[in-house]
Each structure stands twice: as C-alpha cells, then as structure tokens.
Amino acid sequence: MLGAVVTLGPFLLSLMTALKSPKQFASEPVLTPPDPPTLSNFAELFGERYDFVVPTVVTAQVVAVILVGQLLFSVFAAYAFARLSFPGRDPLFWVYLATLMVPQVVTIIPLYAMFADLGIRNTFWALVLPYVFGSPYGIFLLREYFRGIPGDLLDAAKLDGAGTLRILWHVVVPVSRPILATLAIITVVTHWNNFLWPLVITSGRQWQMLTVATSALQSQYNSNWTIVMAATTLAILPLTILFLAFQRHVVRSITITGFR
Template sequence: MTSPSPAVILRNAGVYLLLLFGLLVTVAPFVLSVMTAFKTPEQFASESALRPPSPATGENFASLFGGERNFVAPIVVTAQVVGLVTVGQLLFSVLAAYAFARIEFRFRDGLFWLYLATLMVPQVVTIIPLYTLFSQLGIRNTFWALVLPFLFGSPYAIFLLREYFRSIPEDLISAARLDGAGTLRILRSIVVPLSRPILTTLTIITVVTHWNNFLWPLIITSGRTWQTVTVATAGLQSQYNGNWTLVMAATTVAIAPLLLLFAVFQKNIVSSIAITGFK
C-alpha cells in the first residue's frame, strides 16, 4: 500500500483545518453563552468574556425562575404551541400532499405549483393582513393567535411529503384499492408507515422552527400571559439591559430543549439532512 503524496496530505490537512474553523465559529457562541450564564455580573464586568466562570454560580437561573420573572410560563406556552402546530402540520400536510401526489382531479398540478409559489412571499408581507384579521376576529393576544397561522400545513411541508409519496410504488396502492381499501385506509396502513423517515424529518424541522419563532409571537401578543421563550428572552434584553448574565441564562434555557432533541434524535437528524438534500 503506497503512502499518500505530500500534496494529498497537505490538501487533507487544509480541509480538516477549514472544518475545525467552521466548528469553532459555530459552537463558540453557544459555549460563550453557557459560560456567561454561570457568572455573576461582577465576574462578567471584570473578567474576560472568554474566561470560564470561577467559581460557577447558579444565581442567574434561580433569579430567572423565581420572583416576578417566572420563566417557566413562556416555556410552557412555547411547548404547547410547538406541540399543537407539529400535530397540525403533520396531519394536514399528509392529507394535502397525498391529494397532490396520488389523487387525480382537475387543475391539480396548477394548484400545487400556485400554492408552492407562496414560498416566494416573505413572511413580513403577510404579517399586517394577519394581524388585522385576528384583531377584527377578537383573538389577538390569545393562544389561538399563536397557533392558527401555522396549523394547517405549509408549502414546504406539503412539497416535501408530496415528492416522497410519489416515490412509493403505485402497485402497493393499486393492490390496496383492489382489496377494498379507501383513501384514508391506504394512508393509515401503507403511506404513513412507509413514510416514517420523511415524517420524522418534518417533525424535527417543525419543532425547531416554531420553538425559535420570534416575529409573529412578538407582534400578535402583548403582556406576559402568552409570551413565548423567544419573546421573553428579548424582553429580558430590554428590561435588564446591563445584566447580560441573566440574559445568557435565559438563552441557555431556551436552547437546552433543542440540544436535548439533537442528542436523542441525532441519527434521525443526520438522515433527515440526507433526505431533504436528496429530495
């Protein structure tokens, strides 16, 4: 076995150095946030930001969850919103994607591509009409105002599922129809079980997207009753502008569920990247 040439070794070393630099740039903000969260305001003001906390303290987290701040409530609200939106996205996206993929009806392809074209519309364009609509309906600053715009599927989710459903062999669906299965039975017994990888992908994407959603909750809610994690963290930045250790504690708490999600579903996330990239 011949040893690699110096040019190959140098090229590989350059690739690994580039990857290491990208890793540092990506991970450094999170590490800095966690280190700052365990510092006192005095340590943060007098020491370098890159220096680890010595000694580490949990007073920022105690202050965050105690007293008037009550950071538990935004976490509960966000978890409820994410849970309901995820269920709605999966249910309605599966139904719509199957219709666009397997059911023949007039103008099917035209309607699909017209609906998909809404991906080109920025979110900020629809915020004012949605805000006006919800205000006139009297549901501004309510739980349903946070949920309804995202509950009934999305163009990206329907497109992703449609492409996957089209890859399922037609013979399986035809055989089920010959056995007397209806559309819902085919969906429940054949399409959904065969689509678990892409459904896992969509679940992960939906959870991460709506856990981090900021603009719509900021606009449609006021006060603390229906604050989400992102809005509550932004409120700390304005309310306690000089206390960055408290703000970093809130940021650490906000990203902790996503880190846990990554740790539990690491293999699914890697496979989801491959699936979405391929599709």
C-alpha cells in the first residue's frame, strides 16, 4: 500500500496541479484539491503562446513509425535466431545482444556525426532511423517466446506445405499476440519518453518531440507550474490509457514466458 502511494503520488500531484488555476496554486498548499477543477491550463497549452499541437503530432508520428518497424523487423530477426539454422547464428545473436550493455550516450556522438554527414539532421528520419530496425531487447524477448512454441505445431504446418513466411505470419504471429502486445507497449513507452536523442538531433519547433517541448517549457516558464504540470500530464495520459487497455496481454505474456 505504501509503495503504491509513493509511486502514484507524483502522478496524482501532477494531475491536481494541472487542474488548478494559477491563483489557487499560488495561494493554497500544494496538496489542496483543485476547487473548482479547470481545464484552462490545457487549453492555454494548445494556444498560440505555447503551441503544443506540433510536438504532440510529431511525437505520435515518430512513435507510430518506430512501433511498426520494431514489430516487423524484430519478428523477422527473432524467428531467424529462434527457428532457422545458419552459420554463426548463436555467436551473432549473443554479440548483438551484448550491445545492450553499451550506454546510449556512447553512441550519440557517432550517430550525430553520421546523420550530419548524410544531411538528415533535424529531420523526421533522424528521429526514427536509429530505432526503426528493431532492438536487441525486443529481439531477445521475441526469440525466447518463439523458442517456447511447440515444434510439432510448426512441423504440422510444414507438412501442409507452408513455407517459412507463411508459418511465420499464419502460425507464429497469431499465437504470439501477448508478447507482441508487451513489446508494443514497451516500444511506445520508451520512445514516447525518449528525450536525449531528440534533444541532440533536432533544433527549433518543426520536429520537436513532446519531452523536449516539456523540458523547454519548464526552463522558460518555471514560475507557471500549472502549465508545466498540464504538459507533464499530457505526456503521461496516453501511456496510462495504453497500459490499461493492454494490461491483460502484458500479464499473460509474463505468465507464459515465466518472467519474474
């Protein structure tokens, strides 16, 4: 119970502050409920002064493209590592998985220099290309799940004349919906909250992500905490709705894979 209060407390405080008027926030204790609740901070956030429409749309587009790419390429790679035989399969997989140990800050400067030389800095593709072709964690997650699929099921499909792609899309993917839902949630949460790479590779408002816009809002208008909390609530709300919608799949995937 205490852990739940500590965990949920900052989110509830953020929502309460976002629903207060600046006058109430300045004159009453922080934990005082909004009286009356107001949506004026959210309306002002999307007004001409702050214009959070662009960062929200850009973030949604970037996350959608990365999500499709992550699912597509991770499924292909994980199936190859789990069920196909080719020279060097296991060493290649473990070397690729070892890149999980490399901190993101180590690769940022080489990636920035590469994208600057290609002339795609501060573009949409600069935001998605480092992540759209799968990730070591996603491939590892799907590989372990695919290895647990009964071999008799795949053999029966082969006896019916199904090729590799047909087995993958008509047998493996349908029975892997829980783990795919889990990977989708992890991907959306990770890249909706991505801050460091968008901060480095973009400038100006055209391709500004929601996290960068919120950070800039806090530094520029740190005295107006009701607006800042409205922005943070906006960033949190879609992720909360996503988890509540797919929590059944997440729990089921954890049960099936045996993760603890």
